[in-house]
Amino acid sequence: MPGRVRCIRRWSLPARLLVAALALAAAPQSAGMEGTTLRGDFQAALERGERQARWWRGGWVTFHGANLALNVHQGTSSGSNADRFDGRVGAARSVIALAGVLATPSPYVDARALYNATEGEADTTALNSMAHSTAAVERARRAPRAQLAGLLVNAATGGLIGIIDDRPRDGAISFALGMAVNTVQTRTQPRSMSRLVDRSSTTVRVFPLYQPRLDSESAVHGVGIAMTW
Numbered sequence: 001m002p003g004r005v006r007c008i009r010r011w012s013l014p015a016r017l018l019v020a021a022l023a024l025a026a027a028p029q030s031a032g033m034e035g036t037t038l039r040g041d042f043q044a045a046l047e048r049g050e051r052q053a054r055w056w057r058g059g060w061v062t063f064h065g066a067n068l069a070l071n072v073h074q075g076t077s078s079g080s081n082a083d084r085f086d087g088r089v090g091a092a093r094s095v096i097a098l099a100g101v102l103a104t105p106s107p108y109v110d111a112r113a114l115y116n117a118t119e120g121e122a123d124t125t126a127l128n129s130m131a132h133s134t135a136a137v138e139r140a141r142r143a144p145r146a147q148l149a150g151l152l153v154n155a156a157t158g159g160l161i162g163i164i165d166d167r168p169r170d171g172a173i174s175f176a177l178g179m180a181v182n183t184v185q186t187r188t189q190p191r192s193m194s195r196l197v198d199r200s201s202t203t204v205r206v207f208p209l210y211q212p213r214l215d216s217e218s219a220v221h222g223v224g225i226a227m228t229w
Helices: 002-009 013-077 081-102 109-117 125-142 144-164 168-187 192-202 216-221
Strands: 211-213 226-228
Touching: 013 081, 013 109, 013 125, 013 192, 081 144, 081 168, 109 125, 125 144, 125 168, 125 192, 144 168
Parallel strands: none
Antiparallel strands: none
C-alpha cells in the first residue's frame, strides 16, 4: 500500500485532483445504477407473477367449474345409485374447491400498489422489503401445510363414499384423485418473487466503477488516494 501511495504522489497536483473528482463522482452513479437495476428486476418479477396468477386463477376456475357441471349432471341424471351419490359428493367438493380459488387473492396487489407509489424514487429499500414479504406469501401458499384444507375435504368426501355408501375402494380412489388435484393446484402457484429473492441472495452484482478510499498514511499527509477496484 505505501508503494501505491508513493506512486500516486509522484503525479502532478492537477492530475491528482482530476482523479479524485472522477472517483467521487463515480460512487453516486454506481448507487443509481444499482437502484435502477433492482427496480427493473422487481418490475419484471412483478409482471411475470401477475401474469402467472391470472393464468393460475383462470385455469383452476375453469377446471373446477367444468368438474362441478359434470358432477351435477352425474348426480341428477345417472341411472346408478352409486354414480348419483358420487356425483353429489363430487359436486360438493367442486363447490368448495371453486370457492377456495375465487377467495384466494393475488399476492401481488400490494406489490403493484407500492411499485406505482414509489415510481421515480431512487431508494429501493421499500421495494426490497416488499419483494421479501411477497416471496414469503408465495412460499406459504406452496408449502405442504397449504394442502391441509384439501386433505380434510378429500378425507371427508372419500369417507362419505367409503363408509356411508359402503364402498371403501371407491372412497380411497376418490381421496387419492382429490389429493392429486390438490397437490398440482398448490404446486402451480406463481413464485416469481421467490425466484427473484433467491437469485438476489446468491448473485453479487459487480459494477465496473472504482470507489475512492483514503488509507491511514494518506489521511495523515492529506494527499494521495488509493484506488480499490
